[in-house]
């Protein structure tokens with residue numbers, strides 16, 4: 126697994142961004158998240174060592190733009206170069222998540238056709254209205270590998286109409302002392318939708334405020350992922 130952040134910074138885009146960990150971390154360090162800047166790692170996928178071998182070893186999954194949004198407007202003039210690097214590294218698989226799926230067709234390269242084999246796109250949705258708005262577009266786009274990311278999940282969602290050709294659904298709660306609560310019933314309902322559509326499901330993170338069997342629990346940030354794993358409901 127490798128990380129590639131060719132630029133940093135992001136603008137809040139919808140309800141799910143309210144407690145964005147990028148904004149919170151930057152605020153603590155006095156960094157303006159709304160300034161989108163290229164990083165020193167822009168050329169990471171094609172960087173080579175002294176012996177001429179790629180520094181990112183073959184066969185890895187590369188998490189792309191996990192501290193920004195790959196489809197953000199501010200990066201329109203940089204993205205084409207990224208696509209060329211993604212094309213060059215057919216031996217890697219790239220994954221990016223976006224809350225801006227409505228920009229997808231304006232952001233793909235000329236040779237995209239029905240999608241690159243080595244790219245997975247994750248469309249992030251946080252509630253039913255964002256699911257209806259984004260996934261109705263997402264399901265029609267030319268993408269070879271697609272995931273749906275319900276994180277932070279802030280309300281119940283019925284994904285049934287959008288699961289065709291989806292490889293994985295990820296669900297997670299919000300992490301913040303003021304976080305909106307995650308109801309375990311919502312998680313189980315999405316899991317059921319995935320099971321009936323033969324789609325892989327992963328419960329990745331509990332919420333800071335977690336409702337189970339009518340009782341609300343407040344969890345420590347460090348325990349959110351391990352608590353989700355303990356539920357043992359991935360399939």
Ligand code: SF4
Nearest residue numbers: 135136137142145193
């Ligand atoms: S789109 Fe993602 S990175 Fe950007 S503000 Fe929203 S949550 Fe943060």
